[in-house]
Amino acid sequence: MPLVTTAELVTRAAAAHSAVPSFNVITLEHVEAVIAGAEAAQAPVVLQVSENAVKFRYGRLLPLARAAVAAAERASVPVALHLDHVQSDDLLRQAATAGFSSVMYDAARLPYLDNLAATRAAADWAHSQGLWIEAELGQVGGKTGEPRLDAHAPGARTDPVEAGAFVADSGVDALAVAVGSTHAMTTRTATLDHALIKRLSAAVSVPLVLHGSSGVPDGELTAAVAGGIAKVNVGTALNLAMTGAIRDFLAAHPEAVDSRKYLSVGREAMAETARRIIQVLNGLC
Numbered sequence: 001m002p003l004v005t006t007a008e009l010v011t012r013a014a015a016a017h018s019a020v021p022s023f024n025v026i027t028l029e030h031v032e033a034v035i036a037g038a039e040a041a042q043a044p045v046v047l048q049v050s051e052n053a054v055k056f057r058y059g060r061l062l063p064l065a066r067a068a069v070a071a072a073e074r075a076s077v078p079v080a081l082h083l084d085h086v087q088s089d090d091l092l093r094q095a096a097t098a099g100f101s102s103v104m105y106d107a108a109r110l111p112y113l114d115n116l117a118a119t120r121a122a123a124d125w126a127h128s129q130g131l132w133i134e135a136e137l138g139q140v141g142g143k144t145g146e147p148r149l150d151a152h153a154p155g156a157r158t159d160p161v162e163a164g165a166f167v168a169d170s171g172v173d174a175l176a177v178a179v180g181s182t183h184a185m186t187t188r189t190a191t192l193d194h195a196l197i198k199r200l201s202a203a204v205s206v207p208l209v210l211h212g213s214s215g216v217p218d219g220e221l222t223a224a225v226a227g228g229i230a231k232v233n234v235g236t237a238l239n240l241a242m243t244g245a246i247r248d249f250l251a252a253h254p255e256a257v258d259s260r261k262y263l264s265v266g267r268e269a270m271a272e273t274a275r276r277i278i279q280v281l282n283g284l285c
Helices: 006-015 028-041 051-056 062-073 112-128 160-170 194-203 218-227 236-252 259-281
Strands: 020-024 045-050 079-086 102-105 132-137 174-177 208-210 229-234
Touching (some): 006 020, 006 079, 020 259, 045 051, 045 062, 112 132, 132 160, 160 174, 160 194, 174 194, 174 229, 218 229, 218 259, 229 236
Parallel strands (some): 020 045, 208 229
């Protein structure tokens, strides 16, 4: 099946008051697992490559991007490709020719006016290339290289009035908001501010995105989608599944040296995790 666009999937989800599952991928096994999970759930999915993942791959975007495109084109469900948490303008400008239909430009670390100016420039360039663009306002925190953020600290969460102005002035197509989740959580204990999600949904004219969703319990995810979240980002949950499955396999088979043996187990665990999350977001479990 040909690649679809992130814009198409998110717009459709927002209109249906549902959410698109969007998974961060690091290896080919991640890519294959997410697609297998989406096919098992018979639902569309977004594959996301983050700037940190590109750094891990020696700073080269194309090898993983081309693998993801090739895998997506063989999928039986719609798949889109998204470049995630981009801070480098050089990397941003590689998106249009690498198979991506969308990009999340991350200037949220900057003061408000600097974030706005940088995001406006990124949005203008992205739109000139036909790319859909997401930005972040508030402090989700917890990405690789960042200190762990208290998601409940004063000032960490996205302000609805500020969000409305930011969206209008920046020209972005979607907004990632800080509502109680944190990137890289390894326990599903996050409590979201659902009243704030509803206020943000009413204040902005674009779909809302939830980052740090690996740490959010199923019921919280379902309520967030009902409140207006239209794109749900997941990354750490896949890594937990893969690492746990490989650890168990190697503990049971200490003689194993063929990486295919344990990578296949890790891939299967990620596929099952992806399937379950997709079904939660589609109200199927």
